[in-house]
Amino acid sequence: MAWPVSMIKRLLNGCNKPQITSNLNQTNATSKPLITKKATATYQPHPKYPYLAKKRRWQGQVLLLISLDEQGNIINIKIEQSSGFTLLDKTAIKTIRQWQFEPAYAQNKAIRSQLRVPIKYQLR
Numbered sequence: 001m002a003w004p005v006s007m008i009k010r011l012l013n014g015c016n017k018p019q020i021t022s023n024l025n026q027t028n029a030t031s032k033p034l035i036t037k038k039a040t041a042t043y044q045p046h047p048k049y050p051y052l053a054k055k056r057r058w059q060g061q062v063l064l065l066i067s068l069d070e071q072g073n074i075i076n077i078k079i080e081q082s083s084g085f086t087l088l089d090k091t092a093i094k095t096i097r098q099w100q101f102e103p104a105y106a107q108n109k110a111i112r113s114q115l116r117v118p119i120k121y122q123l124r
Contacts, residue, residue, distance in 0.1 A: 037105040039068050039113045047095035047119055050087050054123065058085045061120045062092040070110040072101040083121060092119040 052058075060083030067076040077093050096117060104113035 035104055035106050035111075035113075036108065037102075039072065039104040039115055040102050041099050041115075042072075042102055043098075043100040045095060045098055047091055047121070049121060049123075050091050053085060053087050053091075053121065057123060058083075058088060059122050060084050060088055061118055062089050064092060064096055064117045064119065066096060066101075066115045066117055068101055068103060068113050068115070070103055070112060072103040072110075074099070074101070075112075080116065088121050095119070 061081070062079060062083045063081035065078040065080045066074060067078075069075050074097065077096055079089055079093070082089050083092075096119075101115075103110040105111065
């Protein structure tokens with residue numbers, strides 16, 4: 001059986017680049033101001049795959065909820081979905097703590113915000 005090229009690339013890619021997805025939704029003017037600019041990561045180093053996790057062939061995805069203040073500083077990181085391995089979860093949090101963010105804006109004013117960030121650990 002031949003493997004699809006996309007599957008081979010995924011397997012060879014190792015620890016995939018984290019993707020940022022925001023849970024900020026635009027709302028109507030009566031409840032909250034419209035989000036004019038979502039928070040974005042300006043510096044995002046890739047997580048290291050822990051040696052022990054590689055050796056034991058642990059894989060999984062961690063979904064983190066990151067709370068940012070008006071300056072884009074991280075004020076809280078919460079695990080929304082564990083990888084199933086504490087070592088991978090802790091490594092993901094340690095990596096996210098190094099990230100830097102631009103804050104979200106509503107009506108040209110910086111606001112607090114939250115981002116959901118999946119970190120996927122996949123062996124080659």
